[in-house]
Amino acid sequence: MRKLLLSALLAGLIARTAQAADLGVNIEIPRLDVAEYHRPYVAIWLENADQSVAADLAVWYDVAKKNNEGAEWLKDMRQWWRRSGRNQQFPVDGVSGATRPAGKHQLAFAGGAKPLADLKPGRYAVVVEAAREVGGRELVRVPFDWPPSKAEHLSARGEHELGAIALDLKP
Amino acid sequence: MKNAVRFAAALALSLPAAAHAHDVWMVPSSTVLSGTGNWITVDAAVGNDKFYFNHAPLRLDNLAIQAPDGQPAQAENVNRGKLRSTFDLQLSEAGTYRIAVVNDGVFARWKQDGQPKRYFGKADGLAAAVPAQAQDLEVSQSLGRVETFATAGKPSAFKPVGKGLELAPVTHPNDLYAGEAATFRMLLDGKPAASLAVTIVPGGSRYRDKVSEIETQTDKDGKFQVTWPQPGLYWIEARTEDDKTSVAQATKRRLSYVATVEVLQP
Numbered sequence: 001m002r003k004l005l006l007s008a009l010l011a012g013l014i015a016r017t018a019q020a021a022d023l024g025v026n027i028e029i030p031r032l033d034v035a036e037y038h039r040p041y042v043a044i045w046l047e048n049a050d051q052s053v054a055a056d057l058a059v060w061y062d063v064a065k066k067n068n069e070g071a072e073w074l075k076d077m078r079q080w081w082r083r084s085g086r087n088q089q090f091p092v093d094g095v096s097g098a099t100r101p102a103g104k105h106q107l108a109f110a111g112g113a114k115p116l117a118d119l120k121p122g123r124y125a126v127v128v129e130a131a132r133e134v135g136g137r138e139l140v141r142v143p144f145d146w147p148p149s150k151a152e153h154l155s156a157r158g159e160h161e162l163g164a165i166a167l168d169l170k171p
Numbered sequence: 172m173k174n175a176v177r178f179a180a181a182l183a184l185s186l187p188a189a190a191h192a193h194d195v196w197m198v199p200s201s202t203v204l205s206g207t208g209n210w211i212t213v214d215a216a217v218g219n220d221k222f223y224f225n226h227a228p229l230r231l232d233n234l235a236i237q238a239p240d241g242q243p244a245q246a247e248n249v250n251r252g253k254l255r256s257t258f259d260l261q262l263s264e265a266g267t268y269r270i271a272v273v274n275d276g277v278f279a280r281w282k283q284d285g286q287p288k289r290y291f292g293k294a295d296g297l298a299a300a301v302p303a304q305a306q307d308l309e310v311s312q313s314l315g316r317v318e319t320f321a322t323a324g325k326p327s328a329f330k331p332v333g334k335g336l337e338l339a340p341v342t343h344p345n346d347l348y349a350g351e352a353a354t355f356r357m358l359l360d361g362k363p364a365a366s367l368a369v370t371i372v373p374g375g376s377r378y379r380d381k382v383s384e385i386e387t388q389t390d391k392d393g394k395f396q397v398t399w400p401q402p403g404l405y406w407i408e409a410r411t412e413d414d415k416t417s418v419a420q421a422t423k424r425r426l427s428y429v430a431t432v433e434v435l436q437p
Contacts, residue, residue, distance in 0.1 A: 071206035078435060081205060082346070086325045090206075 021111040021147045022170045025057065025126055028163030031102040032135070039099035040132040040161055041073060043080035044107070046115065047125040047141070053084040054124060055115030056095045058107060063096050076131035079139055104163075111147070119146050130161040140165045147171065193217045195229050195429055196406055197270065197319045202345050202433040204323045208263050211321050213246075213270060216255040221406045222374040222431075224254040229317065231256050233273050239266025239327045266327035267345060271318035273335075277418055278313055278425075281305035294418045310420040315427040320344045333361035336409055336428035341394065344430065348437040349402040356393045357409055359426065363393025367409050371397055374404035399434040406431055 029040060041061045046054040059080075062070025071090045075081045090096060109116050124146050131137040138161035142154050148169035155166040198214040218226035228251045238244040246258035262268060277297050279290040283305055290300040294312070301308060314335040322345035331339050338344070342353035357364040371385040389395045389409075399405070410427040 068206065072209055073205070075203055075205035078203075079437065081203070082348075082435075082437075085205065 021116070022168075023109045023111070023116060023126075024166075024168035024170075025107045025109070025128075026164070026166040026168070027105045027107070027128055028165070029100060029102045029105070029130070030158075030161070030163040034135065036134050038133040038135070039101060040130040040135070041077055041099065042128065042130045043077045043085070044126065044128050045080060045084060046119070047083075047127045049123045051083065053080075054119065056084055056088075056092070057109065057115070057126070058097055059085070059090075059092070059095050060097050060099050063091050063098050073131070073133070076137060077129045078131075078137070079127070080129045116146075121145075121147060126165070126167055128158075128162060128165050130158070132161055136161050138162050142167050144169060193226055194219055194221065194406070194408070195272075195315075195317050196221060197229070197272070197317060197431050198222050198404065199270070199319045199321050199431065199433070202319070202321050203435065204262060204321065207265065207323060208261060209323060210259055210261050212257060212259045213319065214255045214257050215272065215317070220376055221372050222404055223377060226254065228252055228254060228256040229272060231258060231272060233275075234258065235271050235273050236260060237269040237271075237329065239264045239268065239329075241330065244268060260321070262321060262323040265324035267320055267322045267329055267343070269318060269320055269329050271316055273317075274313065274315045275335075276313055277310055277421060279308065279310045279420075281308040297418065297420070308420065309422070310418065311423040311425055312416045312418050312421040313425040313427075315425075315429075317429045319431040331358050331361050333358075335360065336364065336367075336411065336426045338407065338428065338430050344432045347399060347432055347434040349399045349434055350437060352396050352398045354394055354396045355407075357389050357395065357428070358393060359411065359413075360415070363391075364389055364409075364411070365391045365393055367393070367411060369395050370406075370408045372406040372408075373401065374406070402434050402436040404431055404433055 043059045044057040046057060048054050061074060074085050125141045125143040127141045129139040138158045140156050140158045140162050142156045142165055144154055144167055148171050150171060152169040155164055157164050195217050200212045215229035216224050217229050231249055234246055236244040236246060246260050249258040276292055277294045279297060279301055281288050283302060316335055316337055326343040326345045331337055337358050339356045339358050341356055347353050357367050367389040369387050373383055376382055385397060387395045407430045412423055412425045414423060416424045
C-alpha cells in the first residue's frame with residue numbers, strides 16, 4: 001500500500017515536471033543583400049509525427065494592413081497554409097503578429113500554458129516556414145521529444161530565407 | 172471565321188477523340204488563395220497544346236460559376252480575344268468555386284439537294300434548322316463540361332450536378348501535391364462511371380519532348396487514382412457516349428468532361 005502511494009506520488013511528480021518543462025525557440029532571419037527587401041512572412045508551428053499540426057506557435061505577417069489585406073499572401077507559406085492556415089480565420093489571437101526584421105528572435109513557451117500543456121508525450125518537431133515578397137520560400141524542421149528528460153539544445157539551419165533555428169528544451 | 176471557331180469548339184466538345192477535334196481548357200490564374208475578396212482571372216481556349224493559346228478562344232456563352240454556397244457567381248470583364256477568352260472572378264466567400272462552361276446541344280447533319288448541311292446548337296432550334304426534305308438526317312446530342320476550381324481558404328465540398336460526365340472529389344481538386352496520390356470519382360448523370368478511360372496531360376509541353384500523358388481508367392466505383400509526377404497545371408479529360416437522349420430525333424448522346432487542376436509543390 002505504501003509502495004503504491006509512493007509510486008502514485010512519483011507519477012504525480014513526473015506529470016508535474018512534464019508540465020513544467022519549457023520550450024525556447026530562436027529564429028534567425030538572415031540579413032540579405034538584395035535590391036528590394038521585404039520582411040518575410042514566417043509561420044512557426046508544432047508538428048505531430050504524422051506531419052499534422054499540433055499547434056501554431058506564431059504567424060508573422062502584415063497583420064496591421066487595413067481590411068486584413070495582409071492575409072492575401074499567407075498562402076505563400078504553402079506547407080503551413082495546407083496544414084493549418086486555411087482552417088482558420090485571421091488574425092488569430094496569441095498567434096498572429098507583425099513581421100520581424102532581420103536578426104535573431106526569441107520565443108518562449110511555458111510547459112504549464114497552452115499549447116504545451118496539452119501536448120501528449122511523444123515525438124514532435126518545430127517547423128519554421130518563411131516566404132518573402134520578391135524572394136524565396138524556405139522551411140526548416142527541428143524534431144524533438146516531449147517532454148524533455150534533460151536540458152537540450154537542438155538546431156538546424158536554413159540556406160536562404162532562414163538562418164539558424166534553435167530549440168532550447170528544459171525539463 | 173466566327174462560325175469556324177464555333178464549329179471547332181463544338182466539335183471539341185461533342186465528338187469522340189477519333190474525330191480528331193481540338194481540345195478545350197481553362198487556365199485559372201490562382202487556385203489556392205488566402206484572405207477574402209481576392210480576384211482570379213481565368214483564360215479559356217480551344218487548342219491541342221494544353222494551356223498554350225495558339226488556336227481559338229473558347230466561347231463563354233454557357234459559363235456557369237458555382238459559389239461555395241451552391242449559388243451562381245457572376246464573372247466580370249468577360250472578353251473574347253483572337254486566341255483566348257478571359258474573365259475575372261472575385262472569390263468573395265470562403266470555400267471552393269466551381270467554374271465551368273457547360274455545352275448542352277445537338278449536332279445534326281443531313282443532305283439537301285445533294286449538298287451536305289449541318290446544325291450545331293440548342294435542341295430547340297433544331298426543328299427550324301432542318302428542312303422537311305432533309306435526307307440522311309443524323310442527329311446526336313452532346314453534353315460537355317469544361318471546368319476548373321479555385322478555393323479561398325479551406326477547400327469545401329460541392330454537390331454533383333447530376334447531369335452528364337463530371338468529376339467528384341475523393342481528394343479535393345484544390346488539395347493536390349506533387350508526389351502524392353489523388354483519387355477522384357467520375358460520375359455520369361450523378362452515378363459512378365465505371366471503366367471510363369481518363370487522360371491526364373501535364374502542362375508545359377513546350378519545354379519537353381513528349382506529351383507525357385497519363386492514361387488510366389475508372390474502376391467499378393467510378394474511381395481513378397493518379398500520383399502527380401511534378402507540380403504544375405494538369406488537364407484531365409474523359410469522354411463517352413450512350414443512347415440516353417432527350418431529343419426525339421437524336422440517336423446518340425456524346426458526353427465529354429475536361430478539368431484543369433493545379434498541383435502544388437508540397
